[in-house]
Amino acid sequence: MPLVEVALVMLALGFLLGFVGAGGSGFIISILTVVFGYPIHTALGTALAAMFFSSFSGSISHYREGNMELRAGVVVGLTGAAGAWISSGWSSLIPGDRLGYLTSGMLFASGLALWFRMVYVSRRPKAPDDTTLVTVKSVRFWLIAPLIGLITGSLSGLFGIGSTPFIQLGLMLLLGMSMRYAAGTTMLVIMPIALAGGAGYFTIGYLDVHLLLAVVIGTMSGAYVGAKFTKRVPVVWLKTFMVLTPMMGGAILLL
Template identity: 40%
Template sequence: MIFAATFILGALLGCVGAGGAGLTITLLTVGFGIPIHTAIAVSLSCMTFTVLSGAVSHYREREVLLKLGLSVGIAGIVGALLGTRTAFLIPGNLLAPATAIMLLLTTALLYLQLFLPHLIADYVARNKSSATGATFYIRSAVIGLVTGFLSGAFGIGATAFIQISLMLFFGISLYHAIGTTMMIIFPIAAAGGLSYLAGGMMDSSVFFQTLAGLTLGAFIGAKFTHMIPKEYLRYLMISMPLIGGLILLMY
């Protein structure tokens, strides 16, 4: 049943091009009664594999900024480990609504990025020339620590947080932000997943079913993306974390 459900979810996510870490957590906890800590562990571990192919693809398209990705990703590992250790101390009845709130914040950031890019355009342009020398590494460390912590503690990919941070504080284009974010998420997800595994919160059966369902579903769903008008894709992309956050919050 978990495989079937995550296959359908993966097809939807693949169709609209969304990451779906938060929706995966919502599905596992609300739909199957899996403890929130285990659901986060499974979500992070699955992300390790799903973002790898995306990162390689973006690298081949020259949309990955290696220096930026490495500096933020290394700091993100530290943040993810701190986040998982913090999550271990939070009771499930508090961690679930906190994760839901993070999904709603993700929705807000996606809305800003997709519908109101002109509001940040000037700020992005100003920071393009200032992110050099020590400033480059300080900003990289702060962004990596914060987004890594959010991923480790709440199981979300923090994709929207990373992308908009890279654009705001490094002045890079949206395409480079998307590609570099894929590279950054990989070490963060790997570190977080391994930390939950070491903490004894991983369910291998749930993990393999979820990974298989999401991977196969996303592969098939991606083939139907071109059938959806572009003006509707934006609304579908922000609806995913919104629905997941609201369901988890009510639950």
């Protein structure tokens, strides 16, 4: 019965997240810990693994629409997976209460990074949509791309978050991608990070497969329905809720 309740709550949460277009890993973590009483480590592992499924469907869509720089995504994603695998083991060394505070802080930082990304995009001259400004053949690419992956992957593995705004900022600011390419490529990057991080939590005993199924079924079903109502909301509302969503998750964790 508790798993049924989790699925129903995640259904409602997924509807909200699909409605405003937010990832919501922070909300998943906060609901599982504060409402249902799951240990913070289990909540982190579950939220991280759940992102693989949502990113998988999003990646296929972006790839078909031509919104993805495949080679850059593979490099950043694979190095990010290495970072997530390693850092997921580090989380077990941090006491649960302290990890909750740290995760809350990272969620607030994610909201601020997302706000900065929106400001940056609104003021940035439009980059060509058919190319990235730093080619995969350059030395700079091979120095920067793995670094973006390692840093963002480590953040994801340690705190169970998607690091979406951090990945997108890295792709745009350091690799010179347009917003269109950064959005699509980020979906690809998150897949190996979520898979490796989830596997890391599983090996140390902090991933409940049955709980993961309940979360995935609920959030993906709700998000599918909620996304159909997005166009009915003013753009300024969507941007506001996208920034506030991770912050609200972080605030709940402090309760």
